Amino acid sequence: MRSIRDIYKVGVGPSSSHTMGPAKAAEIFRERVPEADSFRVLLYGSLSKTGKGHGTDRALKDAFSPLECDVVFSAADPKDMKHPNTLDLIALRNGEEIERARVQSIGGGDIVFEGDDSSGAEEEVYLENSFAEIASFCAFRHVDLPEYIELNEGEEIWGFLIDIWHHMKDAVKEGLSREGELPGGLHVQRKAKYLFEHIVEDKHSELVECQKVSAFAYAVSEQNADNGIIVTAPTCGACGVLPAVLYYFAEKRKLDDLQVAKALGVAGLFGELAKRNASVSGAECGCQAEVGVACSMAAAACGQVFGYSMDQIEYAAEVALEHHLGLTCDPIRGLVQIPCIERNAVAAMRAINSANIAYFLTGTRNISYDIAIKSMYYTGLDMNQRYRETAEGGLARAYQRRGKW
Numbered sequence: 001m002r003s004i005r006d007i008y009k010v011g012v013g014p015s016s017s018h019t020m021g022p023a024k025a026a027e028i029f030r031e032r033v034p035e036a037d038s039f040r041v042l043l044y045g046s047l048s049k050t051g052k053g054h055g056t057d058r059a060l061k062d063a064f065s066p067l068e069c070d071v072v073f074s075a076a077d078p079k080d081m082k083h084p085n086t087l088d089l090i091a092l093r094n095g096e097e098i099e100r101a102r103v104q105s106i107g108g109g110d111i112v113f114e115g116d117d118s119s120g121a122e123e124e125v126y127l128e129n130s131f132a133e134i135a136s137f138c139a140f141r142h143v144d145l146p147e148y149i150e151l152n153e154g155e156e157i158w159g160f161l162i163d164i165w166h167h168m169k170d171a172v173k174e175g176l177s178r179e180g181e182l183p184g185g186l187h188v189q190r191k192a193k194y195l196f197e198h199i200v201e202d203k204h205s206e207l208v209e210c211q212k213v214s215a216f217a218y219a220v221s222e223q224n225a226d227n228g229i230i231v232t233a234p235t236c237g238a239c240g241v242l243p244a245v246l247y248y249f250a251e252k253r254k255l256d257d258l259q260v261a262k263a264l265g266v267a268g269l270f271g272e273l274a275k276r277n278a279s280v281s282g283a284e285c286g287c288q289a290e291v292g293v294a295c296s297m298a299a300a301a302c303g304q305v306f307g308y309s310m311d312q313i314e315y316a317a318e319v320a321l322e323h324h325l326g327l328t329c330d331p332i333r334g335l336v337q338i339p340c341i342e343r344n345a346v347a348a349m350r351a352i353n354s355a356n357i358a359y360f361l362t363g364t365r366n367i368s369y370d371i372a373i374k375s376m377y378y379t380g381l382d383m384n385q386r387y388r389e390t391a392e393g394g395l396a397r398a399y400q401r402r403g404k405w
Ligand code: SF4
Pocket: 237, 238, 282, 286, 287, 288, 290, 291, 328, 329, 330, 331, 335, 336, 337, 339, 340, 343, 389
């Protein structure tokens, strides 16, 4: 399994697969063809269908700037397309094509250049590739999950994760300070500041928890929707869930940076397992792969913060993912706003509830995290294409047809 560094990428929203991945591909391709004087990019699949809403054209033009880049949202997909997020990069000189590459944007900002095995192959850091293997190793060596992470990644991993935590906190704070309408023409107003400033501090403590956690999730997700700087966890669209939960408990339990870093490390293991054995791409497996995985990461982080056993932490992550199975990706107008922002807040609360259930029902379950991941993957593959980030099904379709049925 790859390093958990792979899960957390600091970048500009609103989409890891539609903006961060294509921009990274453009930067690599541009360096490979220094003699080019302009570029053309053909977008296919989900990139073509929701690329406008997600800002794929803007991200590509920025990446190739100051050279010209013509971005084409292709109406038809090539017959041999291997991934729903595929793009062709074409380098031109004096208007003539001199080089071409096909790239898959596979989720979480990662890319694969087809025919180039080295392009997507990050170094394997862990020998274990399932939670069962991790648990067995930890039992054999008598180590807990943070110790297991340090054994494999070195103690420098904590400095990296503390830096990630600071970026996450910045996104929460910035999001809580901003007001107004989000871009894209859907007229969605930012709500995080309002939510935070109207917290009802009374005896209903569970209401206060819900309001605070939701405000933090809205804050980060609204930053993402507004092209702000966020951290993928595991993607841009699902970037609000984990920071919301950690921001809440860091404040409530007075956690220091290292304690939060360890929670981020544990969360990262669960995210990386999902990436390795299934997918974190909405275009490939629907929102269960994005917000579902984010929720499982946040539930695992809660378990680490609460001092749970390894079994309880896995249980929390499993519950969180299991109850997102089948969740579709249907963003209205291809913008990462409705249902995405609110969904991050709901998933943040669900992560806390999942951790609570794992505590009360320890040792009673039949389903492992590994089974939940595989279920998510095969459910995603069975899902109608409309529900995989095309903005052609579900809420996106019903919203477009409102009043016409
Ligand atoms: S619905 Fe979920 S997977 Fe789809 S764009 Fe929104 S957050 Fe991402």
